[in-house]
Amino acid sequence: MEGTQRYAIIVAGGKGLRMGSDTPKQFLAVQGRPLLMLTLENFHSFDSSMPLILVLPESQQLYWERLCREYVFRVPHTVVSGGETRFHSVRNGLQALLNGQPDGQPASPESLVAVHDGVRPFVSHEVIAACFEAAKRDGAALPVIPVVETLREVLDDVEGSKSRTVPRNRYRLVQTPQTFRLGLLRDAYAQPYSEAFTDDASVVEALGHPVTLVEGNRENIKITTPYDLAVAEIL
16 A cells, blocks of 8 residues: 555544443543543554544543543544534544645545544454555445344334344444545535435445445444443453
């Protein structure tokens, strides 16, 4: 990937509702350090020259600044305000890159950008690299893992009253970082918002561009519940 600039947009807008905590989930501690710091440190250790854009709700930014001072957090990153939904937050992060943050130079459309959940601190460096490689080749890539449990599809509005087993080998669980050529992602996020946009890949697919699947790592969990937090402590 020589000669291609890489960026990462880390999106952290959680409120911690499913965690049952007043503290937003990205600030909860694992082994004594906030989750969000672990995520940023992971990407920084993958490539210390890669600019990191952190998208945070404006209401959480002062608290984040206090945490950075308290933990003497030195990973370079640029904070951008989030939006109403994840779609709008990612769009704000993209706009920051296109406007020249963090170094004053607008990012080239041919550069690559990884969009990652702030509460996924355990993505492997091998998966990050594979996503960048596939995005450089194909324009769009995301990590997935196989479904290991039996799946049933509910066929009516009364859950469980009518359902059927579906072949799990045809399904994958989606992770992040979802990684793209910047010009493609810029064009995708120029589209009007739709509730059908559940992740970055769905936004890109709405343009008619296919997304390449990359093998993820099972440890790359999204930490949203107390159970997830307990697993994270073990990991």
